[in-house]
Amino acid sequence: MTGEDQVQGEVRLRPPRNELDGRAVGWWRTQLLITTAVPVLILGVLGALIAPARFWLLLPAAVLAAVGLACTAFFPLWWYRVHRWEVTDDAVYVRTGALWQEWRIAPMSRIQTVDTVRGPLEQAFRLATVTVTTASSKGAIRIEGLDHELAAQLAERLTLITGDTPGDAT
Known part of the structure; x- marks a missing residue:
């Protein structure tokens, strides 16, 4: 233990030093894209097949796709910045x-x-x-x-x- 890890003989908690592998960002993005794509595809297919409910199926599909893409762009980078070990x-x-x-x-x-x-x-x-x-x-x-x-x-x-x-x- 170094001197910076101790304060007057007591152990001080410090952030872990190691980052995750940079490929984790792509892995998380792929997971989020798959999680988003499945319900969007189901809603899209149902919207294409059920004419009377088309608007009510395609609107949530579009909203879900937009939210999913925003989360995919933002969260993996954030998670990468805060995960340490x-x-x-x-x-x-x-x-x-x-x-x-x-x-x-x-x-x-x-x-x-x-x-x-x-x-x-x-x-x-x-x-x-x-x-x-x-x-x-x-x-x-x-x-x-x-x-x-x-x-x-x-x-x-x-x-x-x-x-x-x-x-x-x-």
Whole structure:
């Protein structure tokens, strides 16, 4: 721990140092586009097939498409700016959120499992998610949007550190 991390002998919480992989922005955008496109397409097809309800089906489709595109342009960049993570010999740190910031810290002695997950879209973007499970009632800590090779190295490092850390992980 450096001097900037301590104030008069007390540990000071600081933002985690690592950003996610830049490809996470494209991954999030693709997820939002798919989530938006499905209902827009359904409403559009129904609007084309049901003449009496055409206006009432195509109007929400257009509004949903506009809102979806705006969210796709804005939110992934915002999420990228506020998501941070770090792994030290003592703990795993994750910070998310801008308006409602959430800091999650898992001491190495409390880690029970480390998992790496790669869904179909993550595989397409060569990304992965590392999930660190502890005995916490709050649930697992997830680090999404990592390069898949970095995620594998991180899982291996966490496994080695937790294996060497005394504690009962409860």
